Amino acid sequence: MKKLLIILHDLSAGGAEKMMMRLAAALVDAGNDVTLLLLTGGGPNAAHLDPRVKKVELRSPRTSRAVPALARFLRANRFDAQLAALTHVNVVAIAAAMLSGTLARLHVSERNAFSHDKHVNPDFMVRVAYLVAPLLYRLIPNPVICVSRGVAQDLVDTTIARHRDVTTADNPVLDDNFREKTPGLPSHRWLLEKSGAVIVAVGRLAPQKGFDTLITAFAALPDKGVRLIIFGEGALRVRLLEQALTLGVADRVDLPGYTHDPLAEVAAADCFVLSSRFEGSPNALVEALSTGTPVVATRCPHGPQDILIGGVVAPLVAVDDPIALAQAIAQQLATPRNLQRHERLEAAARFKNASAVQTYLAALLGSQTS
Structure with a gap:
């Protein structure tokens, strides 16, 4: 049994936080002693943390001010490996590891x-973290673990990081028995009582997710009986609703906020769309594939091309091209639902907990895993 530590800022509703929680639980399943340390603490996802995972909250008023407390914790508690996630947290963790003499782990x-x-983030200290992180990535002894080959290559292409400074590990997105699970009932009325095809998207209402392009594409669909649901919250809610009104589709577009069970909503839909301008390794796309529902995604940097095997599993279209996106959606809606279902499930299976956690253990422990 290895003693492992995961370092985050908090357990807010973001995808990275959710994935680190899943990784912590999967590492416990693999027979390890896992602690999740939060630099600040709290967050809506805290209630969903696996009770087998030990939780420590430093309660720092800001992530950037957590270095001394984290250094003391690392000095007092020896772990076989320590994993930090997100750039600004990485910088804090590197500083604390240097002070505590644990940088090798x-x-x-x-x-x-x-x-x-x-x-994306205008906060001054976060911007500083992004400036200094690439230099630190060249200096630390262990390579940066990236969630996809595209993310790793982007780091090499756009910063001073070298190929030897990066490695990859898959996200543990799905339960090992995901094929046998029956999806729950959707909560949205358009999915419970369908009067026509329904398209679903999931994500923060932020520029990164490209929902403005999706709404434009939706308005261009020839079938005016199709409906669109975008699950998520964010700063662009009012702007997206105004766009739908301007395009004359407000009565067929709904932004109901977060859903507690996105898989149930996607499983009941006729098509899932990922319209992002950039990603790392989009977990929502993997989850959608796991339901068997037809999908369409943008060829954004990075992740969809890798997950969808260059468009073999499902259509990939250019970023910010609403006409191409509309054509791909219309094609999926006109295709029998179960066509290529097997390929979608196979593509998702790579991201099962048991499979993905082994890539993390290899990255974290190397020869220690034997």
Whole structure:
């Protein structure tokens, strides 16, 4: 049994936080002693943390001010491996590991396309973290764990990081028995009592997700009986609703907020669309594939091309091309639902907990896993 530590800022509703929780539970399933340390603490996902995972909250007022407390914790508690996630957390973890003498056991991970993600958060300290992170990535002894080959290549292409400074590990997105699970009932009325085809998308209402392009594409569909549901919250809610009104589709577009069971909603839909401008390894796309529902995705950097095997599993279209997106959606809606269902499930199976956790253990422990 190995003693492992995962370092996060908090357990907010983001995809990285959700994935680190899944990884922690999967590492416990693989026979390890796992602690999840939160630099600040709290967050809506905290209630869903596997009770077998030990939780520590430093309660720092800001992530950037957590270095001394984290250094003390690392000095007092020896772990076989330490894993930090998200760029600003990585920088804090590297500083604390250097102060505590545990840098040899620290691994950091990038969850998104670095060259795009660095422009998203306007916070000054986060911007500073993105400036210094690439230099630190060259200096630390262990390579940065990236969630996809595209994320790794982006880090090399757009920063001073070298190929030897990066490695990859798959996200543990799905339960091992996902094929045998029966999806729950959807909550949305359009999916419970369908009067026509329904398209579903899931994600933050933010520019990264490209929902403005999706709504434009939706308005261009020839079938005016189709409906669109976008599950998620974010700053663009009002703008997206105004766009739907301007395009004359407001009565067929709904933004109901977060859903507690996105798999149930996607499983009941006729098509899932990932319209993102950039990603790391989009977990929502993997989850959609696991339901067997037909999907369409943008060829965004990075992840969809890898997950969909270059378009073999499902259509890939250019980013910010609503006409191409509309054509791909219309094609999927006109195709028998079960065509290529097996291929979709096979593509999702790579991201089962048991499979993915082995790639993480190899990255974290190397020869220690034997």
